Amino acid sequence: MRNVELIPVTATQTPFLLPLFSCRISAGFPSPASDHLEELFDLNRLLLRHPDATYLVRVSGESMRDAEIHEGDLLAVDKQMEADHNHIVVAVVEGECTVKRLVCEDGTWWLKPENPAYKPWEIHDAGDVKIWGVVTHVLHEIVPGKLSALLQTRD
Amino acid sequence: MFGLVDCNNFYVSCERVFQPRLEGKPVVVLSNNDGCIISRSAEAKALGLQMGDPYFQVKPLLLQHNVTVLSSNYPLYGDMSRRVMWYLGQVTPAVEIYSIDEAFLDLHGLERFVVSRLDTFARTVRANLLARTGIPTCVGIAPTKTLAKLANRLAKKRPELGGVCYLDTEEKRCWALEQVAVEDVWGIGRQYAQKLYSAGITTAAELAGCSDGFARKHLGGVVGARLVRELQGTPCHGLAPSEDGTLARRSLCCSRTFGKPLSAFPDIMGAVTAFASRAGEKLRRQGDAAHFMTVFLSKSRYGVEPPPYSCSTVLTLPVATNDTLELVRYARLALKRLWQADNRYTKAGVVLDGLEPAGQTQLTLFEAGPVSEKRVRLMAELDALNRRYGKGTVRLATALTPPGQRQAPWEGQAQWRTPAYTTRLEDLLLVG
Numbered sequence: 137m138r139n140v141e142l143i144p145v146t147a148t149q150t151p152f153l154l155p156l157f158s159c160r161i162s163a164g165f166p167s168p169a170s171d172h173l174e175e176l177f178d179l180n181r182l183l184l185r186h187p188d189a190t191y192l193v194r195v196s197g198e199s200m201r202d203a204e205i206h207e208g209d210l211l212a213v214d215k216q217m218e219a220d221h222n223h224i225v226v227a228v229v230e231g232e233c234t235v236k237r238l239v240c241e242d243g244t245w246w247l248k249p250e251n252p253a254y255k256p257w258e259i260h261d262a263g264d265v266k267i268w269g270v271v272t273h274v275l276h277e278i279v280p281g282k283l284s285a286l287l288q289t290r291d
Numbered sequence: 292m293f294g295l296v297d298c299n300n301f302y303v304s305c306e307r308v309f310q311p312r313l314e315g316k317p318v319v320v321l322s323n324n325d326g327c328i329i330s331r332s333a334e335a336k337a338l339g340l341q342m343g344d345p346y347f348q349v350k351p352l353l354l355q356h357n358v359t360v361l362s363s364n365y366p367l368y369g370d371m372s373r374r375v376m377w378y379l380g381q382v383t384p385a386v387e388i389y390s391i392d393e394a395f396l397d398l399h400g401l402e403r404f405v406v407s408r409l410d411t412f413a414r415t416v417r418a419n420l421l422a423r424t425g426i427p428t429c430v431g432i433a434p435t436k437t438l439a440k441l442a443n444r445l446a447k448k449r450p451e452l453g454g455v456c457y458l459d460t461e462e463k464r465c466w467a468l469e470q471v472a473v474e475d476v477w478g479i480g481r482q483y484a485q486k487l488y489s490a491g492i493t494t495a496a497e498l499a500g501c502s503d504g505f506a507r508k509h510l511g512g513v514v515g516a517r518l519v520r521e522l523q524g525t526p527c528h529g530l531a532p533s534e535d536g537t538l539a540r541r542s543l544c545c546s547r548t549f550g551k552p553l554s555a556f557p558d559i560m561g562a563v564t565a566f567a568s569r570a571g572e573k574l575r576r577q578g579d580a581a582h583f584m585t586v587f588l589s590k591s592r593y594g595v596e597p598p599p600y601s602c603s604t605v606l607t608l609p610v611a612t613n614d615t616l617e618l619v620r621y622a623r624l625a626l627k628r629l630w631q632a633d634n635r636y637t638k639a640g641v642v643l644d645g646l647e648p649a650g651q652t653q654l655t656l657f658e659a660g661p662v663s664e665k666r667v668r669l670m671a672e673l674d675a676l677n678r679r680y681g682k683g684t685v686r687l688a689t690a691l692t693p694p695g696q697r698q699a700p701w702e703g704q705a706q707w708r709t710p711a712y713t714t715r716l717e718d719l720l721l722v723g
Contacts, residue, residue: 188377189423191713193720210719216423226722231312233722266311268425286716 183273189216191269193226193233200224200235202250208283209276211235213269226268229257233268292409292432292459293530294396295439296379296416298372299427299447301392302330305371306361308425309712309720317358321346324548324703325362345593362705370713374424382416387530395436397530410457417454433458433467436528437521440477441467441495464524468496478518483510499523543581545570546640550703552591553636557689559588560626562701564690566641567622571615572677574643575670580611582645584618586625589638596635604628613649614666615673619687639701 184190195209203224205211211226219225221240226233227247236247236257245259259265277283298304302320307313317334321327327345328335338356340349346360353360372391380386385397398409406412413430420428431442438458445467446456458464474484476495486509492498499522506515517527545566553559563586574581587603590596604625612618622641676685683690692699710718 186423188374191720193722195723196721197723199723211722215425216419228311231314233311233720235722268311 184212184214185272186214186216190214190272193235195235199249199251199254200237203237204276205235205250205274206276209274210283211271212273212275214272215269217270217272219267219270224271226271228266228268229264235271238267292398292402292434293436293439293526294383294398294409294413295389295431295436295443296375296394296396296420297429297431297443297447298375298392299429300330300332301372301426302363302368303332303335304426305368306364306709307332308371309367309709313359317356318361319353319358320361320363321707322548323363323705324550325706326548329363360707362708364709364711366711366714367709370711371424371426375420375426375428378420378423379416382419385530395439395530398432409459410455413455413457414453427454429454429456431456431458433464434524435521435526436530437477437518438464438467438524441471441475441522444475445470461524465496468499468522469494471495473498476518476522478514479510483515495522541644541646543570543573543643543646544640545573546587546638546642547701548638548703549636549701550698551700553700554632554634556626556630558700559630559636559639560623561690561699562639563622563626563641564619564687565699565701566639567618568615568686568690570641570643571613571618571670572674574613574646575649575674578649579646580613580649581608581618581643582611582647583607583643584621584625585642585644586622586629587640587642588626588629588636590634591637594635602629611645611647611649614670615687616666618643619689 180187180190191213193211193213195205195207195211198207200206205224213226217223219238221238223238224235225238225247226235227238228234229247234247236249239246239248245262247257247259247265249256257265275283303313303318306318306320313332315334316332317338318332319328319335319340320330322329325346327343328340328349329342331340331342335358338352338358340352340358346353352358368391375392376386376388376394379394379396383396383398384401387395387397389395398412401412402409409432413432417428417430420426429443429446431439431444431446432455433439433442442456442458446452446454449456456467458467471494473479473487473493473495474481476498479487479498487493487498490509492501499519501519503516503519506519507513509515510518520527547562547566549562553562570581584606585603586606587601589601592600606621606625608617608621618641626639673685677683690699710720712718712720
């Protein structure tokens with residue numbers, strides 16, 4: 137005769153899934169604006185035509201002072217845009233980048249500073265000057281903040 | 292049709308965008324730790340400088356010809372690559388980012404409905420990429436990926452093609468195959484090339500003429516058979532686009548050459564901890580966990596010590612993980628097996644394989660249980676802090692820089708690194 141031991145087996149429990157609401161319920165009055173909350177604008181998307189073809193550069197010197205471009209300002213430069221008369225551009229002159237206004241006068245192209253203390257540059261040969269990009273925006277800090285602080289630490 | 296867009300001398304080209312005076316001059320970019328040449332301008336190539344030349348060996352030549360030498364600036368290259376890939380994604384139905392400077396394009400149906408001719412389209416893409424990023428490119432277009440790669444090679448080597456090589460007809464395909472040596476075919480390494488040469492096969496055309504049986508027998512089975520078919524014009528590989536446009540990997544490697552040879556265990560452990568932490572970060576970013584870990588240590592090939600120059604060990608992790616603390620714990624075990632006193636090590640690395648999506652790991656009999664919620668949260672917080680305050684703000688104590696030193700002993704030199712022009716506010720290009 138064999139001993140038979142009975143082992144009780146509990147019925148398997150099938151899990152029953154309940155939806156979980158992960159938002160908190162506030163006890164006060166709901167904000168009437170909560171359904172209409174929107175993100176702060178993304179300035180890149182708002183202002184830049186081609187964010188992926190746009191590069192930020194920093195200004196050194198005051199050669200563009202009268203166009204309200206000052207030392208330390210940030211410029212948004214669109215590399216894709218075709219440069220034309222009267223655009224402010226970043227140009228490569230003798231291997232160095234410079235920001236100037238591109239002007240056409242009587243068939244002659246010039247890179248002109250906006251400050252009488254600087255001399256305009258006549259473009260004799262189109263091969264001498266390469267347009268790096270067109271300046272689309274200037275970011276100038278009025279209330280000294282992060283940008284100004286950055287300048288002080290670097291310079 | 293498949294396209295392959297490849298940036299010319301990518302790292303050098305990136306540097307030239309922000310330093311236009313380097314245009315037309317010989318320039319080289321060195322690998323991490325200024326070890327060897329990894330990118331050369333056309334002028335540098337003309338001087339006979341080769342890819343992978345150790346810097347110290349070619350230093351006299353570089354000085355003699357006044358070659359500009361730059362350390363690699365990966366933040367800049369990464370951002371420029373992102374800009375290139377983003378644009379390609381805008382103008383083609385699907386993109387497979389193959390490497391930092393190469394992408395396969397899916398051009399099927401484009402010719403029929405959108406553009407009149409694919410080579411005209413490729414020329415426009417090239418011109419736009421140049422305008423938007425300043426990076427010159429070459430494009431190969433062909434019925435298969437292997438042929439597209441081959442076409443791209445020709446576009447690069449033959450200036451008369453104007454940077455675009457389109458293999459749309461049978462004659463052009465045959466012509467292209469004739470031009471390329473067998474060792475330059477995508478997927479043919481040095482060993483296979485030797486084997487093929489001894490069998491009398493020297494050009495891609497001869498390889499394309501091989502029988503299926505020959506390819507299966509001598510070129511690694513079905514892989515070789517597919518390669519030959521692709522050369523014959525039958526597509527065997529589709530595009531493998533990544534969903535988020537980044538390179539999700541099936542294995543991850545994090546390794547560096549040390550700034551100077553190291554012997555002490557804590558110094559090397561510091562390096563390995565840093566690599567394992569970085570690998571863990573990458574794993575979590577792509578939502579994976581790893582099953583296998585390889586740790587390797589190398590000595591200098593140019594020193595007096597005899598080979599072997601490198602040793603490695605593989606660990607099978609009991610449970611796939613992406614937890615930095617776990618990874619570092621195992622890396623320490625592995626390193627203890629490898630490390631020997633009185634050796635001067637010059638390089639170490641951590642490789643993670645067997646990646647699977649995190650959170651669906653197989654449980655084991657002997658481990659306490661699945662990764663605790665707390666640890667997952669800890670890793671998430673760690674990543675968030677490092678994203679917000681900069682890489683390496685919070686790290687394991689083993690990877691810390693010793694007090695009184697400017698950088699960890701393993702960290703390399705980058706004497707000639709240019710600023711991160713596009714990704715750091717402090718580093719923006721200055722224009723007067």
